[in-house]
Amino acid sequence: MSANVVPGLEKDFHLLQEFVSGGSGSSWMEYTKVKLYTNAFVFHDNKILLGYKKRGIGMHKYNGFGGKVEAGETCLEAAARELEEEAGIKSSLKHIGVLFFFGENEDQCAFHIDIYRGDGFEGTVTESDEMSPQWFSVSDSSNSETASHTPPIPYEKLWETDPHWFPLLLSETPFRGRADFRMDKEKGKLVPFKWWYGVCSA
Numbered sequence: 021m022s023a024n025v026v027p028g029l030e031k032d033f034h035l036l037q038e039f040v041s042g043g044s045g046s047s048w049m050e051y052t053k054v055k056l057y058t059n060a061f062v063f064h065d066n067k068i069l070l071g072y073k074k075r076g077i078g079m080h081k082y083n084g085f086g087g088k089v090e091a092g093e094t095c096l097e098a099a100a101r102e103l104e105e106e107a108g109i110k111s112s113l114k115h116i117g118v119l120f121f122f123g124e125n126e127d128q129c130a131f132h133i134d135i136y137r138g139d140g141f142e143g144t145v146t147e148s149d150e151m152s153p154q155w156f157s158v159s160d161s162s163n164s165e166t167a168s169h170t171p172p173i174p175y176e177k178l179w180e181t182d183p184h185w186f187p188l189l190l191s192e193t194p195f196r197g198r199a200d201f202r203m204d205k206e207k208g209k210l211v212p213f214k215w216w217y218g219v220c221s222a
């Protein structure tokens with residue numbers, strides 16, 4: 021296997037073309053286990069639905085709707101379940117990407133997050149214990165009536181590495197990526213120190 025293969029993204033790595041990479045880290049951190057998660061982003065009428073996370077991982081950030089894949093369910097089933105539990109809606113979900121994420125922790129546990137995109141939805145968007153849903157504009161803000169009533173995507177309130185791959189989600193471009201976070205003792209939080217994102221060329 022090539023030395024440039026990003027650990028965690030071995031599957032179909034040869035089909036990926038680098039989109040963006042960066043950070044100060046020279047090598048990827050070691051992990052000993054991987055947990056499966058999902059994250060679903062619903063689009064409607066030139067808007068994207070994001071949830072303000074009220075508790076748990078990523079608290080106080082905006083994100084898609086998702087969580088752990090439970091035993092006995094597929095990632096797609098988990099994504100649909102989490103979307104309904106956290107936002108009260110159903111959508112026809114298409115797999116659009118994978119995020120492999122490692123944040124320094126004692127268990128050396130990494131996250132494999134399957135990212136889904138849904139265009140349109142059924143049901144009524146409803147706040148849950150975990151997420152407060154809100155629509156954001158994906159239009160060019162200068163010439164859209166929708167945009168004038170809907171705030172733009174709050175990039176500064178997403179996970180710090182999300183702005184790297186959001187253009188791919190918005191343009192429906194399949195992607196894979198990895199981001200490693202390290203504990204910054206002065207800031208008292210995990211901060212990104214190495215990332216790589218690629219687009220699927222086949």
Ligand SMILES: COc1nc(N)nc2c1ncn2[C@H]1C[C@H](O)[C@@H](COP(=O)(O)OP(=O)(O)OP(=O)(O)O)O1
Pocket residue numbers: 057058059076077078083084085086087088119121131133179181182199
């Ligand atoms: C860079 O790291 C991350 N980026 C993004 N965009 N999303 C991430 C990152 N790390 C985790 N996530 C996502 C993956 C999941 O959608 C949620 C976390 O799920 P949660 O812990 O809330 O899982 P649940 O099964 O819902 O948890 P409960 O047992 O509390 O219901 O964040």
